[in-house]
Amino acid sequence: MSDTRWLDDDQQRAWRSYLRMQTRLTAALNRQLQTDSGLSLADYEVLVYLTDAPDGRLRPYELQHALDWEQSRLSHHLSRMQRRGLVERQDCPEDRRGAFVVLTPAGREAITNAAPGHVEAVRDLFFDALTPEQVAALRQVATQVLARLDPASE
Template sequence: MPEPPWLDDREARAWRAMIGVMQQLTAALERQLVQDAGLSGADYTLLVPLSEAPGGVLRARDLGRMVGWERSRISHQITRMQKRGLVAREECSEDARGSMVQLTDAGRAAIVEAAPAHVAAVRRYFLDVLTDAELDLIGPALERVLDRLPDNGDDRARGERP
């Protein structure tokens, strides 16, 4: 395989800024969640889709796919959250090998408490520093990048699938 062309100054600047934003924004949002709500970023990542699901219930494998996590990571995180009373795990009535994850009342209360401060932090650290025109550019641009990324262990990019 031929060696790819090295990044030029403009490309390197954009790439390094992207890495910095991913690392530092994630860390800032994690600190805010722990400080204001006692939730980890992983807790919040799972509570959001569960809180939006009909009845607050999702199949564990579907929840994992929604957040882009491997089976072992989703299983371990659900176990941690179950011990804290944020979720309950039940057998899947359709498939004994699968499990359902149910948002508990405590889990719903936790996301309701955490969401306002989290949204404020997202605005403060990300949205408020961008103009409307920049948001109109960055949203579609980042969606194109997401479409090119491999999907949960699949080496092929999503945009290149048959």
């Protein structure tokens, strides 16, 4: 109840463009990964962090913070990846509540095979369409919006 301040035409157009880019770009990247490697974007990100970890092994909560995912999303996702043989779960002796997620050889192979094509696609569809200045500007935009979303991030 009150006079809502609507978006002006420029803002509307910018917003719609942004939404459309987002939808299409992630769809395209997902499709590329899926058809070329049988992985989803989410799989890919999980595997990246595991690959960079010592022994390909992390506590789920570490992964969760690195990915900025909800806890239950990660848990469900790890279950599916485990079912497909990409990761394993191990008990954690130091904290009996906890666990470890470990990259399996199949998981390591999957990310190794997937990475070149995915990077290629990101470059082709995104970076090659933009100037370095635009990339820098976009990064700045993202940073400011993130600060707005989560004032406590840093």
